[in-house]
Amino acid sequence: MIRTPLRPLARILKAREDGEDPGLIERENRRKRRDADRDRKRLRAQGRLLVLGLCFFAAYATIGVRMGILANVEPAEPKVASAGQQIVTQRADITDRNGRILATNLVTRSLYAQPHLMVEPERAARELAALFPDEMDEERLRGWFTGERKFIWLRRQMSPEQMQAVHDIGEPGLLFGPREMRLYPNGPLAAHILGGSRFEKEDVNAAEVIGTAGVEKAFDEYLRDPAQGGAPLALSLDMTVQSAAREVLGGGMRLMNARGAAAVLMDVHTGEVISMLSLPDFDPNDRPRPLASGNDPSESPLFNRAVQGVYELGSVFKIFAVAQAMELGLVNPDTMIDTKGPLVWGRYRIRDFHDYGPTLSVKNVIVESSNIGTAHIAMDIGAERQKDFLASLGFTKPTEIEMVEAPTGKPLLPPKWSEISTMTISYGHGLSASPLHLAAAYSTIVNGGTRVHPTLVKQAGPQNGERIISERTSRASVDMLRAVVTEGTASFGDVVGYEVAGKTGSADKPKPTGGYYKDRVIATFASTFPASDPKYVLIVTLDEGEDTIGSMPRRTAGWTAVPVAAAMIERIAPLLGLRPAVEPSQEAALIPANL
Amino acid sequence: MRGLLYVASALAVMALAFWAYQENYRTQASIRANSEVSRDIGRLRETLSILKAEWAYLNRPSRLADLAEMNFDKLGLLPVEKTQFARPDQLPYPPAGLARVGATVDLVGVVPQFAPDGEDWP
Numbered sequence: 001m002i003r004t005p006l007r008p009l010a011r012i013l014k015a016r017e018d019g020e021d022p023g024l025i026e027r028e029n030r031r032k033r034r035d036a037d038r039d040r041k042r043l044r045a046q047g048r049l050l051v052l053g054l055c056f057f058a059a060y061a062t063i064g065v066r067m068g069i070l071a072n073v074e075p076a077e078p079k080v081a082s083a084g085q086q087i088v089t090q091r092a093d094i095t096d097r098n099g100r101i102l103a104t105n106l107v108t109r110s111l112y113a114q115p116h117l118m119v120e121p122e123r124a125a126r127e128l129a130a131l132f133p134d135e136m137d138e139e140r141l142r143g144w145f146t147g148e149r150k151f152i153w154l155r156r157q158m159s160p161e162q163m164q165a166v167h168d169i170g171e172p173g174l175l176f177g178p179r180e181m182r183l184y185p186n187g188p189l190a191a192h193i194l195g196g197s198r199f200e201k202e203d204v205n206a207a208e209v210i211g212t213a214g215v216e217k218a219f220d221e222y223l224r225d226p227a228q229g230g231a232p233l234a235l236s237l238d239m240t241v242q243s244a245a246r247e248v249l250g251g252g253m254r255l256m257n258a259r260g261a262a263a264v265l266m267d268v269h270t271g272e273v274i275s276m277l278s279l280p281d282f283d284p285n286d287r288p289r290p291l292a293s294g295n296d297p298s299e300s301p302l303f304n305r306a307v308q309g310v311y312e313l314g315s316v317f318k319i320f321a322v323a324q325a326m327e328l329g330l331v332n333p334d335t336m337i338d339t340k341g342p343l344v345w346g347r348y349r350i351r352d353f354h355d356y357g358p359t360l361s362v363k364n365v366i367v368e369s370s371n372i373g374t375a376h377i378a379m380d381i382g383a384e385r386q387k388d389f390l391a392s393l394g395f396t397k398p399t400e401i402e403m404v405e406a407p408t409g410k411p412l413l414p415p416k417w418s419e420i421s422t423m424t425i426s427y428g429h430g431l432s433a434s435p436l437h438l439a440a441a442y443s444t445i446v447n448g449g450t451r452v453h454p455t456l457v458k459q460a461g462p463q464n465g466e467r468i469i470s471e472r473t474s475r476a477s478v479d480m481l482r483a484v485v486t487e488g489t490a491s492f493g494d495v496v497g498y499e500v501a502g503k504t505g506s507a508d509k510p511k512p513t514g515g516y517y518k519d520r521v522i523a524t525f526a527s528t529f530p531a532s533d534p535k536y537v538l539i540v541t542l543d544e545g546e547d548t549i550g551s552m553p554r555r556t557a558g559w560t561a562v563p564v565a566a567a568m569i570e571r572i573a574p575l576l577g578l579r580p581a582v583e584p585s586q587e588a589a590l591i592p593a594n595l
Numbered sequence: 596m597r598g599l600l601y602v603a604s605a606l607a608v609m610a611l612a613f614w615a616y617q618e619n620y621r622t623q624a625s626i627r628a629n630s631e632v633s634r635d636i637g638r639l640r641e642t643l644s645i646l647k648a649e650w651a652y653l654n655r656p657s658r659l660a661d662l663a664e665m666n667f668d669k670l671g672l673l674p675v676e677k678t679q680f681a682r683p684d685q686l687p688y689p690p691a692g693l694a695r696v697g698a699t700v701d702l703v704g705v706v707p708q709f710a711p712d713g714e715d716w717p
Contacts, residue, residue: 101651106644106648107641185652186651186655186656243660244674496677497677574675574676580678580680
């Protein structure tokens, strides 16, 4: 570039001629140069500031726009991450202990109409009414389809055949939405345990299925929890055993003309309920409506006699008094007990079924089922200790089984645990409990003496609960129960090979108006097998059963509940894989073929 | 020298951009394929659950009991009984001298042979 000289010769000479100071010219030129320099630098600085400002603006604008986008778009899962395990069904299956399905889901279709999309509403109404003559009325459908409404539900569930038939109508205003339906493939097999389910919130694309009773409701949260990944809920039930038990119990109930029956089969160490039945039952796929209020709920097939039904169970309670007395060291199996009758206490008289003479040994009090003898033992124990012992066996609270009905099976205790209550409770009157309570208490007595809580969920091992009675007492109690079967009131219960031990109980049913019926009996057989090493407890209860084979109807448990229980054990024990303690018959054994 | 460096970096940037875009497209294609497979899996799971439900329905104990009864002549099925338990020493084991399964043996006897020209068996 051409620099302007500070002292241009022409101007200097001219200034000299004019007698001016040439230094002024140089100074002026220096000033001009400095000004130009300053302007240039300012321009550059301004430019830099601008670029920097633009950078900051771009950065903040990027952040701002990104935040705006994030705030406004629908949240979506990252595509790649969601490609793994997917949940297909919204409600997990329920299986038995061997993984066989008790409850599952089936995708069906629901039918809805959008009249504003319809081409021939009249024809659609006519043909739909022809397809579903029971539930759709042509006049009403026509009214809907030609009216103002934009959306109408027509049917909740349809089979594929019905769907095809509706499809064939060819009406674009009839639309299908997917519906997941709860299916109980085994019908009434475990109806009371499973309970039932229904639709809650409904939408075109899906409907919420919620449990309404039983395990379905108790585990509602768990079954619907997506975090479980659709893993099925394994119950402790064994479907084969449940099925065989239902068949035998149903047959026994009909044979004994009973109004109802209940059975509980429990593992004495793990507390797992292998089978639990209450007859009559129902089909959970088509759950009946509950009875209108005011009626007796126990009349409904929905009523679970094994869990909700609290009854005075009678003499099956005697073993608790005897076991406690042995545990406290008050008696041993051979101690003689006064059985002179009747035992009078105030205005009450306690009688025995027969007169057993002046005394019986403790063992024979159980074997012969003497009310008077048990009452004497209970008086030695005392009300407080008896109450504490029965509480430790679980008789004062509802069972903790995982069913929503469990809290309704609350035992009925005497309002005041007086001395006469102590005596009557010792032989099973004055305290009402459910068959499930009894199963848990018997498990505790026979399993070596540790507390068992009944459960419907498959367990990994024994419960090893707190110790209630010593192993010695437990052993002595089982021996007495075994004697009841071999020489006492439950002689029909002796299933050869399975060493059944148990105690019968026949309690008159209380009238709703007070007092007791003379001819209506709750007959119970509480049994355990095999007696040499008890593994299972089976409780069978028949409601108003009677054996009419003889000349007089016989209602005591020894004639009604015991044969039914024996038939059940005969059938169930091999299914449970219990080896009988007898020689197998020669014809059934494998023999070398004679080739 | 400096000019060459500029050209080389520009070419490198272009090559890297090309590679990055290609990877991007490949990833998107994989994601699409993956989601298709997931949809298939979902559909198959749905089918599977229906089949399982059907299997459970067809194998319900009451139906099996009815079938066993209906086909009693042919199958003779009865409930398991306690007499069917046996001890291991009651099982007939093969005699000690017998050859194990899969051992080669000599065949003694007449072997039927195919006749030539599609004729009948001799």
